[in-house]
Amino acid sequence: MPTHQSRGAAPEPRRTDARLNRDRLVEAAHEEFAASGPGASLNRIAQRAGVGPGTLYRHFPNRQALIAAVLTDRIERLTAQADLLIGSEGPDEALARWLGALLAHARLHHGMGSALMIEGAHGAGTDCRQVVLDAAERVLARARTHGSARPDLDAGDLVQLVVGIALATAHGSGADQPDRLLALVLDAAAARPDTSPTRPGSRRKRV
Structure with missing residues (x-):
């Protein structure tokens, strides 16, 4: 039976993954904006970051x-x-x-x-x-x-x-x-x- 401590610790890997995805998106966006301007494709930014469009919009709604x-x-x-x-x-x-x-x-x-x-x-x-x-x-x-x-x-x-x-x-x-x-x-x-x-x-x- 899982302990209370193990249940409480479970979200930490997800939070770490979320932070890493956000950092990748910001870096990818910087590169795409530098190359193509502020109108760069958001789908290309997600692709460069190695995530799906849904992940991009979860972090950045627009x-x-x-x-x-x-x-x-x-x-x-x-x-x-x-x-x-x-x-x-x-x-x-x-x-x-x-x-x-x-x-x-x-x-x-x-x-x-x-x-x-x-x-x-x-x-x-x-x-x-x-x-x-x-x-x-x-x-x-x-x-x-x-x-x-x-x-x-x-x-x-x-x-x-x-x-x-x-x-x-x-x-x-x-x-x-x-x-x-x-x-x-x-x-x-x-x-x-x-x-x-x-x-x-x-x-x-x-x-």
Whole structure:
């Protein structure tokens, strides 16, 4: 006769399988959306994940839910990368590498974010934006403290510039143009003597 403990433990393998299926679906959706855009076939996503369409719809009742899950997953990875770089790289290198990762993310996923907003899932888009801004502020604040980034540089402005590069180079740009534009942004973000706050009486006298 099965014990009470064995009956209570039985659902755990099913929960583990469900988590694995969800993770496979999110990864497969990321790959399909990257290749075909937010309108990629859901049946192909299920096939790539090795599950049936019914399993996909049990986890994600509609396309918007799947897109939101993919964006959330990728943004979590992006913010985790920010913290990893803060702990392992110098301030300048961490800022440059993370902004490069943000640019790659924005170029790959800007269509998905637009699809979410069109479909009305405003909450997911807003939450993701704030998470990205918080990560940008952590990386930028370290560079400011080190004295290598402009003290008047705002994290929101910096993110907007990088996203602007992604949008501007989405179609018809040279392969190296996004990186060249990002290099210009990084150069503009670097601290210089004339970007430090002016103290009273510190202005040079005219000769």
